[in-house]
Amino acid sequence: MATQRKAVALISGGLDSMLAARVVQDHGVHVEGINFFTGFCVEGHTHAIRRKDSARPKRNNALWVAEQLGIKLHIVDVIEEYKDVVLNPKHGYGAHINPCLDCKGFMVGKAREWMEQNGFDFIITGEVLGQRPMSQRRDTFPVVARESGANDRLLRPLCARLLSPTLPEREGWVDRARLHDFNGRSRKPQIALARSYGLHDYAQPAGGCCFLTNEQYAVKITDLWKSRGRRDYELDDIMLLKVGRHLRPRPHFKLIVGREEGENKFLEGYKNRYTAFRSTSHTGPLALLDGTADEADLQLSARLVARFGKGKDAASVSVEVTGPGHPPRSLEVRPLGQDEIPSEWYIA
């Protein structure tokens, strides 16, 4: 009896990687999924923080895809290693701070390591020729294969027939004739293929699946680097950039102000590590101060935070200030007027 071949599929949670894995399953190959968490992933949960997005499914799409396909999914935390991809991309950035080509090479490289450690035979991605301007081009596909070390053990089932045959095709582990020749940005072939498999529910993330392609996010992370005088980040930094209004009243600090209860609840988790502000006399947001602040800065921050609460028109608002290393205190402040908040304070 022939040995059943094993493939590891990069599963993002989107339609293309789901279809790529499904196509290879049809060839009798044992498929398991791998998903990398960089910290920049856009997930249903990121949106689920906010009430306005409560209709979106609160699910991890990669897990959901794996369950639909009946495959195991290995979620790998690559936050630390990924920093070098974001900060020093050999191939540069796309429109914002998205290092797409380096990112793809990195992820396929991590999948190759996993493949070798676990005795798998080849790697599957959902890439489609011509679909992405930076990483999914005829001239960049070989770069990913080479720099990841995957070489011809990297199979792209959705466009394989437009490319040179890979090892799994040459060895007959998959039938090249039953792979696909999808090309370009149209989604119609993928949607038709999904329908043929009876797949009707799949994630279609608006604006991509990575915050690094988001213009506002890029402005916020650039502001963070500029204010600190160095290009670096920790996980907390990049998670907090996904939440709240960000205002920088002074170069040495910024405020992150919750926009609704879901965000306030999320910010609660950071309350013990940052100076935090919340009105006790009126309903209002929780806000965190990132940076350093003297007494005048604390007063200004409290007035600003009061502006975003129900007491914005009150003569005086009580704001509790808490933080690491000092006991809670209460400030009585007059909320800033709308005309006292310059638009330049808003980051993105």
Place this chain on the structure above:
Amino acid sequence: MNRHTLDVRYQLCPIPVIRTQNMVNKLPAGDIVEVLCTDPGTLHDIPAWCRINGHRLLDSEQGKDEIRIVLEVCRSA
């Protein structure tokens, strides 16, 4: 059989799932893991992760401020 508690409150998905996965992968069959979370998505994702990977979900409940999920580590033969 040992009982373990994993506190992933205030962590956003997929961190609660990754930390559950990393803990469970080191435990023998029969051990019980209680996961404390706040992200409402964990109510969907941790059970889904259990189903995919063959672990048994024993309980999941959403309190006012926190979610508690209990699972049993299973290993296929």
